Amino acid sequence: MKKLLLLLLIGLSLTSAQAQQTANKPEREQWFMDLGFGMFIHWSLDSQVGAVISHSMAGASDDYLKRFTTELPATFNPKKFDPDEWATLARLAGMKYVVFTAKHHAGFCMWPTKTTPFSVAQTPFKRDIVREVLDAFRKQGIAVGLYFSPEDFYYLYEQKIPIGRLQHPQHFPANNPGLMAHDKAQLKELLTNYGPIDIMFFDGPAEGLKEYAWQLQPNLVVTRGQMNTPEQKIPDKPLPGPWESCYTMGTDWQYKPTNDPHKTGTEIINMLIETRAKGGNLLLNVGPKPNGEIQIEQEALLREVALWNLVNGESIHGVRSWDITREGPIWFVKSNRENAVYAFVPGGNEWKYGDRKEFVLKTLEGSAQTNVSVVGYDSKLVEYREGFDASINWQATPLGLVISAVNGHRLYTNNKWPNPAVLKITNARFKPLELAGEKRSKLDGAH
Structure with missing residues (x-):
């Protein structure tokens, strides 16, 4: 009897393992390919000083890390944050989905998480930015996606692990049970408290996390971590299956107040055309100002794209190579x-x-x-x-x-x-x- 019970348990375990989702659903990938054009939004507390988002923590001194993690939250207060304006502009430009930085590498959470004190809840602003962004874009009929970094510089800082990108075994959640549990707890909040999430962009080691995300939301489309997502370039040839090219308008992802020449509207439109001709999606980035507004240079470019889309949008959505x-x-x-x-x-x-x-x-x-x-x-x-x-x-x-x-x-x-x-x-x-x-x-x- 014990032997039979053991065999049954082993069989159930194997069935469960076999049933675990390990890829995007094919029909959801086709849906994603139809979208064609999305808005990437990089925004965090270090936008206040115009720094590269998160990466200034890598290799930094202890006194800098202390200032970054204590002084910047104390002054982050985007009083002109209006996600409805963002979403309306995205819709006019022909963008069919958004990917918002819920947590970048710094580990700062743009929602009031229970997993860490390093979040918007500890700023003067306090509001749930993730929820407001998702609600605004949904109202415009735009599919919603989240950027999530499996690496977490604040967690590494607290654990006294050298901060860098994939340069230490403990930077990988698969090698760091504490970091894996931390990430999963945050993903559970994002994927159970905010309704259906259409897209997840894992910027870092996704093993163990994307499977957990699919377990929570099987219809989720994982982009980075599951498909090709080249940055600042378009492949020479069409790629098989879904892929996504990620571009900045200027030279940086987050708001860069100086030293940041921007592309022209024509260059952006031509990038969109070439990407679609090669079968991919274009994910075009904006970096909002610390007060919550989209900087005028980027708004102006999006309005040029919006005029082109008003005329020609049918040629971009629901098309293939x-x-x-x-x-x-x-x-x-x-x-x-x-x-x-x-x-x-x-x-x-x-x-x-x-x-x-x-x-x-x-x-x-x-x-x-x-x-x-x-x-x-x-x-x-x-x-x-x-x-x-x-x-x-x-x-x-x-x-x-x-x-x-x-x-x-x-x-x-x-x-x-x-x-x-x-x-x-x-x-x-x-x-x-x-x-x-x-x-x-x-x-x-x-x-």
């Missing part, structure tokens, strides 16, 4: 919703407002059912130009699909909108490269 990523400067994606391909054509000086341009898309084969349009523009009128022919024409030829179109959507008073226009091409198919008479490497612009 096409058979080829681009022909020279023209990038492609295909729609999940219909038989359509979107072609992103450089604007600015390359295709000025009111100008007609001819294209030969060698990798597209048209038919009698093919239709071509300029997204957001009806190709009938150009403002103030009487009798001007703004019609769009296309023809299937042995060379490929020949298109003649006018860039006539007026978006700036001076008519110098510098950003790409988008062609929507329905009921066309990929033209095999041997028929196109070009090598893939040449068309893709590969080196």
Whole structure:
């Protein structure tokens, strides 16, 4: 009888182990890939001094660590924090998800945790920032995600373990039972007290933690820790499955008040287009000021992206890589919703407002059912130009699909909108490269 009971217990244990979730659900990964564009938010108490977030603790002297962990909480009081403004701006820019730094490497928690005194509860502000951010973005229909660092510099500081990033065995939760328990207690708070969380970004060793997170919320999509999440770069080629490229607008993740040149809106839009053409998501970062406002430079860039999204947003969401990523400067994606391909054509000086341009898309084969349009523009009128022919024409030829179109959507008073226009091409198919008479490497612009 004892032997039978032992076998039953072993069997139950094996079944439980086999049932443990070890990956994102495939349907949730497809959902994530449809989103396309997200807002990353890096914000913590050291934004007050414009420091690199958390990392100034690494290798620091004891007196610096004491000042960091006692003086900065005493003055963190973002009186202009308005997450509804953040969320509205994200929605206008076409961002479909947010990833907020609930706990960065410093170990400072942006919610009133019971696990440590190093949290927003010990600041003059006191409010639950995580809850307010999640509530605001949910109200805008934006999927919510949290950044969580398995490393915890404050925990290491208290335990008198040298502070650094993965340079000591005790920096890894798998080697440090105390740190693992600490992280799990915090994850339990985040994943049981705040409703459904869509996305989790583990910036550090995720082993043992992502499985625990899936146990608490099986529909959670783990990005970093489970999929490729390159920082400040886009892969040379499309990657299989879901992936996410993380970018700053300036040179740093957290608010940097000086010495921080920013990208242009056109550069950001082009990064978004290239990422989507290669099958990935773009997670674009903002670093709010210590008072809670998004700095004006970053707000301005997001509003430029918002105007482009108002016109062209359908080409970014619910799309996948096409058979080829681009022909020279023209990038492609295909729609999940219909038989359509979107072609992103450089604007600015390359295709000025009111100008007609001819294209030969060698990798597209048209038919009698093919239709071509300029997204957001009806190709009938150009403002103030009487009798001007703004019609769009296309023809299937042995060379490929020949298109003649006018860039006539007026978006700036001076008519110098510098950003790409988008062609929507329905009921066309990929033209095999041997028929196109070009090598893939040449068309893709590969080196």
